[in-house]
Amino acid sequence: MQDENTTDNEEQDDELYEHYNFTAGKGQEPLRVDKFLMNFVEKATRNKIQKAAKNGNIQVNGEVVKQNYKVKANDVVRVLFEHPPYEFLLVPENIPIDIVYEDDALLVVNKPPGMVVHPGHGNYSGTLINALTYHFENLPENSSGRPGLVHRIDKDTSGLLVVAKTDDAMTHLAKQFFNKTSEREYVALVWGNVENDSGTIEGNIARHPKNRMQNIVFEESDHGKEAVTHYKVLERFGYVTMVSCKLETGRTHQIRVHMKYIGHTLFNDERYGGDAVLKGTTFTKYKQFVDNCFKVLPRQALHAKTLGFEHPVSGEWKSFDSEIPEDMQACFEKWRNYAKHQQM
Incomplete structure (x- = not known):
């Protein structure tokens, strides 16, 4: 049952946070996306990467991919997680409100x-x-x-x-x-x-x-x-x-x-x-x-x-x-x- 203190509003964005966004280099040899991310994501664990893939939270060139997708040159690899990145802090900002x-x-x-x-x-x-x-x-x-x-x-x-x-x-x-x-x-x-x-x-x-x-x-x-x-x-x-x-x-x-x-x-x-x-x-x-x-x-x-x-x-x-x-x-x-x- 949905919590009464939250509202799944008509226009909300997906509850996912972008942690990493990589563009594979021109000389990138074909490599499984999970292994590719293990090389680039700081403090990454194989389980964490595999869970992200299982949940459909790894995208290449805007399309969801499985963990065995092979990254090629110039591919844009994006990883989303269901919690904010560790550096996330809510900072008050002096922005006008109507x-x-x-x-x-x-x-x-x-x-x-x-x-x-x-x-x-x-x-x-x-x-x-x-x-x-x-x-x-x-x-x-x-x-x-x-x-x-x-x-x-x-x-x-x-x-x-x-x-x-x-x-x-x-x-x-x-x-x-x-x-x-x-x-x-x-x-x-x-x-x-x-x-x-x-x-x-x-x-x-x-x-x-x-x-x-x-x-x-x-x-x-x-x-x-x-x-x-x-x-x-x-x-x-x-x-x-x-x-x-x-x-x-x-x-x-x-x-x-x-x-x-x-x-x-x-x-x-x-x-x-x-x-x-x-x-x-x-x-x-x-x-x-x-x-x-x-x-x-x-x-x-x-x-x-x-x-x-x-x-x-x-x-x-x-x-x-x-x-x-x-x-x-x-x-x-x-x-x-x-x-x-x-x-x-």
């Missing part, structure tokens, strides 16, 4: 795109947690030891997060997310013309068996965790659609995985293949137009727009709304103008 609301129990922040929520994957500074620990003392830790963090969103997703300032607030808020009584609405731009004006996507989500950086939908009920997303079309642009997504559950990459599952990958979502032309014409001018949209919005088109929960002290229902960021608005406007010209 605070939407604050009282003695909690604060609601509007996270900009590009900011990592918590340290990991080689991002050990510049995160929201680094900023929070600078501006606020004695924040309560969740069960993963992260100060103030009730839930998370991905680095390239913008939007609202609630942060606990007391132990009681942490417990109360985390329980609401666990019991699915909080409310979260995201706005996204997806590839394709979504057929129905509204709908519900159901499908268990688990880590991809071959690509540890992705999650996928498993239709069998004995695989993965239950996930439910309710969507509604906000505006149609022909080859792309603006949608609202409300989460009934909060799984890793839930919206990104579910929308891809029904054939509507998020626009410019590099991890899930949305950074290519998936719908539209083969005309060069169209491709240039899409490339310009990618430049205007250099991330997946996803924003955590609204957030609602019961206040842990007063019991009052609190609702918050945030503006769609300028990069997403600019991209919407480009597609809106393109759709108008197509209709003429």
Whole structure:
């Protein structure tokens, strides 16, 4: 059973930390990756390397490999572990925070795109947690030891997060997310013309068996965790659609995985293949137009727009709304103008 003091939020990154990243030299003779790493990783043990390989945490050129893979010249070898590297320290940093609301129990922040929520994957500074620990003392830790963090969103997703300032607030808020009584609405731009004006996507989500950086939908009920997303079309642009997504559950990459599952990958979502032309014409001018949209919005088109929960002290229902960021608005406007010209 999931711990009530943690939330497996829709956009969290995998709970893995990058320890080592090597590029094999030009003169590298073919060598098993486990032996290769034994030569390069300080204080490495064979068991530790083999365990990492068994768990799918050794990658070569972005693909998961087994321990008998033979490293060749110019291969990029990456090793991930499920705990921070020994040199990891949480250092408070004077980074501005966009605070939407604050009282003695909690604060609601509007996270900009590009900011990592918590340290990991080689991002050990510049995160929201680094900023929070600078501006606020004695924040309560969740069960993963992260100060103030009730839930998370991905680095390239913008939007609202609630942060606990007391132990009681942490417990109360985390329980609401666990019991699915909080409310979260995201706005996204997806590839394709979504057929129905509204709908519900159901499908268990688990880590991809071959690509540890992705999650996928498993239709069998004995695989993965239950996930439910309710969507509604906000505006149609022909080859792309603006949608609202409300989460009934909060799984890793839930919206990104579910929308891809029904054939509507998020626009410019590099991890899930949305950074290519998936719908539209083969005309060069169209491709240039899409490339310009990618430049205007250099991330997946996803924003955590609204957030609602019961206040842990007063019991009052609190609702918050945030503006769609300028990069997403600019991209919407480009597609809106393109759709108008197509209709003429």
